[in-house]
Amino acid sequence: MLLSMKxxxxxxxxxxxxxxxxxxxxxxxxxxxxxxxxxxxxTMIKILTGAYRKDSGSIQFDGTQVDFSAPAGAxxxxxxxxxxxxxxxxxxxxxxxxxxxxxxxRWGLLDRRRMRAEASRVLARFKLELDVDRPLEDFSAxxxxxxxxxxxxxxxxxxxxMDEPTSSLDEREVGVLFDTIRTLKADGVSTLFVSxxxxxxxxxxxxxxxxxxxxxxxxHPMSEISRVELVRSMLGRELTAFATRAKDEARGSDLxxxxxxxDLHAGTRVRGVSLQVRRGEIAGLAGLLGAxxxxxxxxxxxxxxxDGGRVAVEGRETSYREPVDAIRDGIGLVSxxxxxxxxxxxxxxxxxxxxxxLPKLRVGGVVDRTRERAIVDxxxxxxxVKCSSPEQPIRELSGGNQQKVLLARWLCTDPNLxxxxxxxxxxxxxxxxxxxKLLRELxxxxxxxxxxxxxxxxxxxxxxxVTVLSDGQSVAVLAADELSExxxxxxxxxxxxxxxxxxxAA
Amino acid sequence: MSALDTAPSSTNGGPVExxxxxxxxxxxxxxxxxxxxxxxSLLLFNVVFTPNFVAWNTLTLNLTQVxxxxxVAMGMTLVIATGGIDLSVGSVMAIAGxxxxxxxxxxxxxxxxxxxxxxxxxxxxxxxxALCGWFNGFxxxxxxxxxxxxxxxxxxxxxxxxxxxxxxELQTFNEPSFQFIGKGFVWGVPVQVILMALVVLATHxxxxxxxxxxxxxxxxxxxxxxxxxGIDAAGVKRLIYVISGxxxxxxxxxxxxxxxxxxxxxxxxxxxxxxxxxxxVGGTLLSGGRANVLGTVLGAFVLQLVxxxxxxxxxxxxxxxxVKAALIIAAVWLQSRAERI
Numbered sequence: 001m002l003l004s005m006k007x008x009x010x011x012x013x014x015x016x017x018x019x020x021x022x023x024x025x026x027x028x029x030x031x032x033x034x035x036x037x038x039x040x041x042x043t044m045i046k047i048l049t050g051a052y053r054k055d056s057g058s059i060q061f062d063g064t065q066v067d068f069s070a071p072a073g074a075x076x077x078x079x080x081x082x083x084x085x086x087x088x089x090x091x092x093x094x095x096x097x098x099x100x101x102x103x104x105x106r107w108g109l110l111d112r113r114r115m116r117a118e119a120s121r122v123l124a125r126f127k128l129e130l131d132v133d134r135p136l137e138d139f140s141a142x143x144x145x146x147x148x149x150x151x152x153x154x155x156x157x158x159x160x161x162m163d164e165p166t167s168s169l170d171e172r173e174v175g176v177l178f179d180t181i182r183t184l185k186a187d188g189v190s191t192l193f194v195s196x197x198x199x200x201x202x203x204x205x206x207x208x209x210x211x212x213x214x215x216x217x218x219x220h221p222m223s224e225i226s227r228v229e230l231v232r233s234m235l236g237r238e239l240t241a242f243a244t245r246a247k248d249e250a251r252g253s254d255l256x257x258x259x260x261x262x263d264l265h266a267g268t269r270v271r272g273v274s275l276q277v278r279r280g281e282i283a284g285l286a287g288l289l290g291a292x293x294x295x296x297x298x299x300x301x302x303x304x305x306x307d308g309g310r311v312a313v314e315g316r317e318t319s320y321r322e323p324v325d326a327i328r329d330g331i332g333l334v335s336x337x338x339x340x341x342x343x344x345x346x347x348x349x350x351x352x353x354x355x356x357x358l359p360k361l362r363v364g365g366v367v368d369r370t371r372e373r374a375i376v377d378x379x380x381x382x383x384x385v386k387c388s389s390p391e392q393p394i395r396e397l398s399g400g401n402q403q404k405v406l407l408a409r410w411l412c413t414d415p416n417l418x419x420x421x422x423x424x425x426x427x428x429x430x431x432x433x434x435x436x437k438l439l440r441e442l443x444x445x446x447x448x449x450x451x452x453x454x455x456x457x458x459x460x461x462x463x464x465x466v467t468v469l470s471d472g473q474s475v476a477v478l479a480a481d482e483l484s485e486x487x488x489x490x491x492x493x494x495x496x497x498x499x500x501x502x503x504x505a506a
Numbered sequence: 507m508s509a510l511d512t513a514p515s516s517t518n519g520g521p522v523e524x525x526x527x528x529x530x531x532x533x534x535x536x537x538x539x540x541x542x543x544x545x546x547s548l549l550l551f552n553v554v555f556t557p558n559f560v561a562w563n564t565l566t567l568n569l570t571q572v573x574x575x576x577x578v579a580m581g582m583t584l585v586i587a588t589g590g591i592d593l594s595v596g597s598v599m600a601i602a603g604x605x606x607x608x609x610x611x612x613x614x615x616x617x618x619x620x621x622x623x624x625x626x627x628x629x630x631x632x633x634x635x636a637l638c639g640w641f642n643g644f645x646x647x648x649x650x651x652x653x654x655x656x657x658x659x660x661x662x663x664x665x666x667x668x669x670x671x672x673x674x675e676l677q678t679f680n681e682p683s684f685q686f687i688g689k690g691f692v693w694g695v696p697v698q699v700i701l702m703a704l705v706v707l708a709t710h711x712x713x714x715x716x717x718x719x720x721x722x723x724x725x726x727x728x729x730x731x732x733x734x735x736g737i738d739a740a741g742v743k744r745l746i747y748v749i750s751g752x753x754x755x756x757x758x759x760x761x762x763x764x765x766x767x768x769x770x771x772x773x774x775x776x777x778x779x780x781x782x783x784x785x786x787v788g789g790t791l792l793s794g795g796r797a798n799v800l801g802t803v804l805g806a807f808v809l810q811l812v813x814x815x816x817x818x819x820x821x822x823x824x825x826x827x828x829v830k831a832a833l834i835i836a837a838v839w840l841q842s843r844a845e846r847i
Binding site for chain 1: 715716717718720721723724727728730731732733734735736737738791795796
């Protein structure tokens, strides 16, 4: 074994978070590590990389007992970590980021020429051709992620830990990443792969370690465990969620159109998008990363200016200049990136929840606390938000609970249309199912939902119809009975030949 | 929240009730009550060692000295809560302080009625101060200039403007009805102390109870999220800089009233630093998203008390500055440690 963690225990101020947990990775193996939020995966990884110290247990890496006291030690020993939230310097160039803190030097000065050459060489291994002298911030989120991974693998690592590496990558880039993992594997480098997307595990991993409640529940070769078993052992119960929809009911043409967008244009990212959402339906919006999904949502919501096209709400043409204009028409947007555009971390659950309804809670400029409290209590209960009290800072909540608070932020305004951008990203399987179920119930009650998602299963399970974007244009509208993984991928790859070839090798 | 970021929490994303060990608990306690502790110990020290400390005079003297700092620091707390900073407050004080005597001394235009002159002298400078604040906010929101740079403009130019008004001359005057704001008493309490109390109460109420207060914290905590929730982030910021300007204007006029004279070169010098120091010592994060109004008041009191203590015990004012700096470092260090628990 390259890595063998045994009987690891860890508690924080008396609360036990790891109980005799174990983890093994063989040389050249791709090991998946899965579990719900709070299962202990993160603590396990942090102990391995020296961010936390274990209370007891043993860690053997590459034949020797180790106990890293700081991430630098783990790095030096050959453990590279690619974090989900990138710890890169956006203003520095690509090359500088790849070699951050390990810059090649000549006579004590930066050897820029070598740095550039090596950076290009490393990126070429990922089939990426970038101008390595441009600042990182010039590139898309996906490219930045690839640079982070490139940085990780240039550290001559024996083990690369990837935490949700694919969460901001499109299908093609996921394919490239998987190729990279396979290249690493061929070189004898192991990968520890953390992901919430099950299909990815089957595509690239050799074995899977499942954690639940601080314990290691099982370790199986991927080929010997079915998805259902995987999910079941992760949750410790049967998952019934995705099956709760009532898609068969005749839904559609008889319902009045709530939102109609036609031929939207904005910059280079949106170049002719048309879509419509009827009252009480969930309309899906699919497309590869960079297809213009988020941008389209922001145009409709008035968050970005549009260059052309028209948006009509209940037949009335609109020209929103700021989100507040759209909000007045009963539109809400739950954005893709909870941390960057969703939560206000320092504020409490209560304050976060009532942010959008604030104008209606205002009596002579003062917040009506009684009504506020009533609303907050009602939605915490209705959505099953797990928090110690409404006054708990939202940053302390898990991703799934934060997302519920953000949904409640809009639901309490009693909206007509809710735009949800990747509503289940970075959320554990249980909460995911709950949120999809909630959206379905709300739609049944008459709420219109425009749902952007990269997860095809999710769209197929939840949407009444799906508009597919490709390269900034709407290329197809698929009705519920036409939805299939095949069909969606074909449409997404439309006019975008590279899109199809790297699709998940599942 | 990333998987790796997930706090050591209970299972299944349940409520995070964290118990802290002794060291963490101490840090958190100090982060929360450290300033209060320092304040209490300073008081105690003075009561025991400083002669004549327990006296009505000492109290009013200290309160009058700290009043202007507190008034300015209230605006600064709001500005910092939005994630900004206002370096121009000292210069705005100079502008308001220079304008007021010019008005009632009829140096700008002859004003027929004396009462009207004083009334205008009490209001027009505030309008000018508001204008300065609006200009700061305009630069910051319209041209997206960083607050520290945008307010540096008036920090530099403002004092110049004030000196131009007065031809760089000392304006002395004797105008009891105007000087009331700096020298008057109501029921034995100095007027500027009452002003200070009113400003503090209003600011506290604003932050705690009003929708605007919530919006300030949201804008400072996450501007993008605030905008997407329908908050006019730019408008909130402009308003806050106007408020900061007006409060600086009030402080400027109080200072001039106390001195019977306005010296545009000196009114409000270093006030921006005193105000920022009060905010920092008071426990408001300089990165925005929080506003600890009463903390700022306490911070200003501590800094004032340090000065009094050292002066009363024969330590020169210059040395007090070093102690002040040490306090600021200690406060910021404590906050950053307490933050990471």
